[in-house]
Amino acid sequence: MAEYLNCPLCGFEFEKLDTLCAHGCPLGGSCNFVRCPSCQYEFLEHQRKVSWLHRLFGREEAQKPRLPEGIVPLRDLKRGEQARVICLGGDNGSRHNTLAVFGLVPEAEITLVQQLPACVVQVGETELAVDPAIAREILVERLA
Amino acid sequence: MNRAQRADDTANPGKVTVLVGNPNVGKSVLFKNLTDRYVTVSNFPGTTVEIVEARASFDGHEVAVIDTPGINDLSQRSDDARVTRELLAKHDDATIIQVADARNLRRALLLTLQLADLKRPTVLVLNMADELEERGGQIDCARLSEILGVPVVMTVAPRNQGTRQLIEALPRAQPPSGSWLAAEPVNEYVGNRARLGQVNDILAETYSMSQPESPSLKVRLGFWAMHPVKGVGFLAVALLAVFWIVGLFGAGTLVDLLETGVFRQQVAPIAIQAVDAVLPFPHTHETESIPLGVSVPLSPVHELGIVTAQREVIVPAYQEPADISLSLRQQVWRFLHDLLVGEFGTITMALSYALAIVLPIVTTFFLVFSILEDSGYFSRMAIMVNRVFRIMGLNGKAVLPMILGLGCDTMATMTTRILETRKERIITTMLLALAIPCSAQLGVLLALMAALSPAGAIFWIGLLVAVIFAVGWLTSRLFPGQTSEFILEVPPMRRPHVKNVVAKTYARLNWYLKEVIPIFVIGTAILFLLERLGFLTVIARVGEPLVTGWLGLPAEITNAFLVGFMRRDFGAVYILDAAIGADPVLSPHQILVAMVTITLFMPCFANFLMIAKEQGVRVAWRMAGFIFPFAFLVGGAVNHLGEWLNT
Structure with missing residues (x-):
């Protein structure tokens, strides 16, 4: 490659x-x-x-993508808000598949249960907890 | 966590039935219903780590039933899915019983459609039908069976409902109808997305759910347990309850009753007299008056006394008449006498210690652990601690081995398998070996703490937490690799079933006793031989400068550290003996230093062996090479800091 x-x-x-x-x-x-x-x-x-010095003191930089109107990261949803998943973000295939087997795929409708200490969403009948870092990358569209 | 697979079960070919399903849907309970063989069942995804197999007889037909780890899909990536795949490939005539959570049909059907590609005879079991009903859901089994082309059976596994129907449906099992995917998908994710679309179509035809009214208490408890504020309170209450039951009741009341009341007052004197009768040589045992006070703890310092009794009994210590020289036969008998009931005797030390001190503590711990596990609280605890664990390069899922480590570090080291990456497994194993005191040791340490001021006890706990974080952080930074992502299903809160909790506690205890008692006995025997051959004094003299100079402890304590290599709780008992009594050898400052050092030691020889087995011999040696000097380093630092503060 x-x-x-x-x-x-x-x-x-x-x-x-x-x-x-x-x-x-x-x-x-x-x-x-x-x-x-x-x-x-x-x-x-x-x-x-x-390399070990880097691992000891290095920090990864956070990046903020610009998003179209109405689409927010999962992290920005409030408690009890419903939303439709637009994309899972990142290019991590194994993560996508892990989320998919729990039913979290684009087009799935979710309800946010809580944001702290970890983001918990309800997908269908499954309650799923994801790390805030992942929730920042998942993009959703708010449902009225 | 399960008992290992029995070789003779697999040898005999024949009709094979494999239980497959998502995690935490009740495969293991169903397995027990079908075969009457118990495997650990819990409300935490990923408890079945190994494959378990047993024979059963259905209507006169001999069938081998195999339980598999829970899987969410059949991809190659996860170890569990690979294990299941290989198993299905090995038994190519096997019937698949797919166990599903009736409330979570969507995910079950995703797996069904994946399994359909294998073209095996399948029966779909919708377990937890009662919880579905409770939530107001309905599934049209007949229609579902028609669409999929396989028999569909509803069960409630804990109450053994529907097992009969399942056995009757087995001969009707057939491969699912049709091909579900039009084309071979590009990758797993694309395939699963296509399947989920089809699953939604099936659900629309067969599944209905009435909107729930107000959430039940159980659901609300579940929310509170992971709420950012209430959850912390919940965590505190849970930890306090564990401390009260295990630390005060188990390690206090029960140990008093068994150790003093039963062993020292009854068993030991009888054993000594019996041995004296069989192996006579001239000596007289000393007698001591042993007080017994049994009380129910109300708080760490208040308790409600129930029984107090004092008995005059003989103890292992004895005196020989000075003027008589023993014949050879008498010397052999004295040797055997000491081996059995001497100060390092198998009966007087190893067994009384294993059965009277360790057993009650471990039993109460496993009982509480099982209740918490079955209620579904651990997943919520994982959510609560996830962020904090991130500092150590772990994610919230590591909370289960860490808490189990408070019961038995060796067992916990085994359960680190549920963690996904090698990095996480290494860090957790390291922290378990270094700073998580196991319940046997906790009992002794709690007793020691009573001799300290509250400030000293808080300092000890604070130091341990600091060491856990500091070492975890350093290891995570220095060890290459990734921390796995925290994606965890949150199971619903359930009321634990008494039968299940008891069975699980029993299964864990059984494992513990089988592993631990031989080590106790062998360890004590080695200690006895070392003492007899004079090695103990030699090693003590070599180690003395370190202990007396650097740690500032009396020379006798060297023995405690020496024993600490064998089992660190054994070592703690030595310190306890030196710290408590009519004329304590140790000052509070020295107790603290000794406590810190012995806590940071590797817990026991069994733990070392388990690390070697799970992570390789090299990793085990490296960990030992870090842990022992580190324990002395921190202990010495505490000593010098304390002295510097005093002057």
């Missing part, structure tokens, strides 16, 4: 194969730089940190 990289300078997305900066570069395989084919900016492919 091709690996895609994002240029930190111009934002151009390109395949990793296109990144060789110059043939015959004396550094060869030991060079960690890649070059953006669009703006020629050279950058480190991976921010090399000592």
